[in-house]
Amino acid sequence: MFNAILVEKDEQGYRARHTRLDEAQLPAGDVQIDVAYSTLNYKDGLAITGKGPVVRTFPLVPGIDLAGIVTHSDHSAFKAGDAVLLNGWGVGEKHWGGLAQKARLNGDWLIPLPTGLTARQAMAIGTAGYTAMLALLALEKNGVTPAGGKVLVTGANGGVGSFAIAFLSRLGYEVTASTGRQEEAEHLRQLGAAEVIDRAQLSAPGRPLGKEQWAAAIDSVGSHTLANVCAGLRYQGTVAACGLAQGMDLPASVAPFILRGVTLAGVDSVMRPVADRLIAWQRIAALVDDGLLNSISREIGLGEVIATAGALLDGKVRGRIVVDVNR
Template sequence: MTQQQAFRIHQDDDGHRAGVETIDIATPQTGDVLVRVSASSVNYKDALAGTGRGKVIKRFPLTGGIDAAGIVEHSEHPCWKPGDAVIATGFGMAFDHDGGYAETLCVPGDWLAPMPKALDARQAMILGTAGFTAALAVHRLLVNGQHPGLGPILVTGASGGVGCIAISILAQLDFEVVAVSSKQALHDWLTNLGASRIIGRDELPGGERPLEKAVWGGAIDNVGGAMLAQITRTLAPNGNIASIGLAGGTALETTVMPFILRGIGLLGCNSVDVPFPLRADLWRRLASDWHPADLDTLASDEVDLHGLPAVFENMLAGKTHGRILVMPN
């Protein structure tokens, strides 16, 4: 087979358009690996790119999908051979390089991580970029001295992909997890994942003073904007915030007082170009001691390439939860 089905995104004089097309399968060059894609997933960034509502793509046309899992078909890279099971997330995928919404994926071998033996492609993509990002956030918190004794960990955007997996990991590490979610119907689901309490956005303690009463030992924030600023004012001394999302805005209006007087840490989490040793180790942990107890409950839907536009719309409208799998074949 020399051609394949792929979800292509265009932006030109005719405007934005996206859909399934037939394109040629790429020929691996020196250092490249051709992967037969078994599964991918839908992330917030994918929805922005696929609808044209976010400036997240550098060149057009492009195959969407910021992650994929599958089997190596052909390798021009010394670390990989045909038959290897691999995971691809981040780097230039669906930014300036074709991504995982296709039957095959051709990428530099340095972008790949080995599939842990305890995972298959479907399980890996239930985790996907969201799970990897959650693991990176937890890793950054722990490296910066976060521990259960500092107090409860707040997880905003709790019903999203990163949030729900972060809750599961933190609960396994004996943290008290407080989830922020306005979706009443998902409260039992979040509790089963490990949240000890669920609160709405309007229940967050706050105020306008530079420092308010310390409530949270730490946080994983998937929202940004005003909510992130509010959390900085209510964090306990020496606590940390892992900052991931910006759905609530990119501006951060706060003061230096929480950072100086309480010694809090604001830790940015860039999951795109994590070096290979840490990338492989985080996937190993997701397959072992940080593995969600009931992984299948995180998958709320499964679609083929043709089903992507509807999923994108629902995700941007806040009508999805958990993880959505994409099966290209």
């Protein structure tokens, strides 16, 4: 038996509970893991509360991230005792995820825990930090460098935004952070933001083209914010789009693309090939330290997950939530 968060939907309605499950209930997979840590992401919050159509099959253990130790493997790349990491692949949506003490998964979804990182550190980074690094890699692929000018980060107080600021600043970029929580401005400056602006400057309908302000941007917000970011990029600027906190619509004009040569680079973290994941995590491991991770994350136990999920969706959580599934 093991502890888990279980999401169910039946004639009694939609609900999540902290419960005990039998190992025999684990879904099919060729690698079994004793989970050490998981995380609580925005998508997990939607899955737990039922406020978004995230869960595709019931019952389901949510949790799109996990790190732990392999206890049994029929996969050629892994053996018992290996430390492993997982992000995405539909885990926590279609397949049982990391908010439990045990998991059984497809070994193709796993990567070795990066050298230099503990399981807890990896989960302090989680999908948020991994996505932020994929966005940064997308900017670099399009020729963005620190010498090119300011880089804007929207949704700055979220997990992706926080890591994007930290990664960019540690690589020498001048970062502008956009946030709706001005009381957190000092925290953003500590992460490395040179300037903090109110998200209201970007969140309402704007003009097809605006003042050229930023050489590049990482956007986790979407909708009018992304449209205004595109309109405010400098000539041949690039924006890496990786989220939809404001909405999945894009009420934009083609003007930035055909008049300024702006590039809109989409960033998917869920189905990313393993080779890309390894590159991203190697880059992350070289940039982070306990000081950064402790400033961005806090830890809770499995029993606190359901209550914290509601606070997360209400915008009351800053940065990353690490879940110790064994307490």
